[in-house]
Amino acid sequence: MNARALRTGSLTDDEVGIIRNLLARGGYKNQDILGLINTVRRLEGRDETNGGRISEVKTHKPRYKGIKATSDKDTDSFITRAKKPAGFEKIDTGPVSINILEALFPMRKGSKDHLAITETDQIECKESFGGQHWIDNCIKAIAAFANNKGGYIAFGLKDKTWEIVGTDKVKYEKYDRKNLNQKLRSYFSCGVNFDMSSLDRGGKTIGVLHIPPVKIKPVMFIRQVEGAAEGHIYYRYQGENRLIAPTELQQIIEERIRTLSETILSKHVSNILSNGIENSAVLNLDSGVVDGKAGSFVIDEELLPKISFIKEGEFVEKSGTPTLKLIGEIKKSTKIVATKKEELIKLYPYSWQEMVDLVKKQIAGATNTQINNLIKSEKLKVNKKYSSFNFRNKSLADKYKQSGALPSGTPSIYNEAAVNFIADKLSNKAGPPL
Known part of the structure; x- marks a missing residue:
């Protein structure tokens, strides 16, 4: 000292x-x-x-x-x-291991019912767990932690005093995690992982929810809930969750570009060098044009929605096995191929209301709530097979492509496939969504 x-x-x-x-x-x-x-x-x-x-x-x-x-x-x-605290080297030091949790949530010296902590950029405390709205009360913190470096939400602690009031251990440990996972999928633009554990302190149980950072940021809201609107991006600062500032958003964008450069771009360059420039070509997933050294060819428009999952990264490729196999007869094109996409209104001719009316014609008794629940749970708004965002101008479209943040007030438009998909889900065979 x-x-x-x-x-x-x-x-x-x-x-x-x-x-x-x-x-x-x-x-x-x-x-x-x-x-x-x-x-x-x-x-x-x-x-x-x-x-x-x-x-x-x-x-x-x-x-x-x-x-x-x-x-x-x-x-x-x-x-x-x-x-990595001394003594932890040979024992479990996972994010919710007892060793880590005891270090993160120490008892205050001389106290049997207070912790020696404060809310930081990685710790947030809630007094209660359970009830109808506990997830909504935590949702901004979950998004904020996922967009920064991860963090912990502790249940059973009084705010500012850090008095241990505890939570029901059996109720917490038996909570069905599927409910939280489904909620997060319906709230956010991408998947957010989590883990749950508990810690005994002062004869009471503290529930701990750990949120790791997502691999591809940012996480944004795709629906309105508890003060967060569609398109909002929250970030964890010291002791608070708030809308991301320009500096942090720029860092996320730069990190995303760097990651893509180091992974995807380097992979493609490596493949080109390995296969030979003369044997390599570039596929444009929007237009279907495959451009190589000696010329180009076009993948049929009907196939593009079926291979768009490559762009979204929603597949797992087994070692040595192609992810996709295109089969069919090669035909000469009778028209000049343009790389410009067809007008959106031709691909997605229905507004939300028009799409809803068409669904209701097929399914008697279908409600707006049921239809909206399906749109959210199945993420139809971000699936080019069914829907597209109808940006007011190119500037807004470019902004969304660069940042991933959807400009406020941007409507979605739908096609016939979306109508049939929703009608099928709402049919008596599939049953209405809960």
Whole structure:
């Protein structure tokens, strides 16, 4: 400890030295440094500090004058301890293992019913679990964690005091995870994984829901719920979930581009070099044009919806087995092939209301709610086989393609396949959706 008078949450000289070293290295945000510092503080049973302390060191506040940066060796040791605490090397250190949860949710010194934590960019607390709306109450936090670096929602803790009120252990551990999974699929533009566990603290049970970061960001809402509108993107900041700021959204976009460059593009380049340029061609999944060194050919328009899943990444390719096999007779085209897509209105001629009216003509008693539930659960709005977004102008379409964020007020239009699909699902044979 140092000679300065330290209050709860104050930084020690050693911590100030660690912060100075991390800041000098570059690449560490304030929230990253705060996470490392607080992880070690929790392991030592000390109260957490806040992001303002990091900023004070960064701006050279007089109270930290004369405290030098620690050595790289000591700083590396500190990082290792924060990321993998001593003694955990040979035991389970999964995100919901008992070892990790005990380190994340330590008891406050001298207390039997309070934790020594605070809400951070990776921890959010809820007093109750269960009931009709518990998922809706957590939905923005789940999206926010998935869009950042993941996090934990703890049930059975009072906000701000961190008093352990507990939750029903049997009810929590027997909860059917399928219900949560189906809810998330209906709320979000992509799948969000999760895991559930529990932790005994002070003779009571804390339920813990872990949300890892999604592989391809951002996660956006595709329906309105609890203050979140369609197209909203939430991000986890220190102690709060809020609409993503331009800086973080730009980082997600850049990371997505980098990932695509390192994976998909490098894979294609590798295949071209392996197969030979003269034996390689490029398929445009929108137009169906396959362009190679010696010329081009076109895949029939009727086949395009059937192979569009390649673009969405919704397939698993077995080693050595082609994902798709195209068969049929090759015919000469009697017309000039244009790469420009046919007008959307010809491919998807029905508005939502027109589509609903056509479904109701086929299925007596069908309701708007049943139809909308199917559109959401089957994700018809993002399936080119059935529907397309009708953007007001090219600028909005380009923005959606680049960011994945759907501009507010963009309508969906549908085709005959969508009408038949929904009617079939609502038929007596399939039964109406719940």
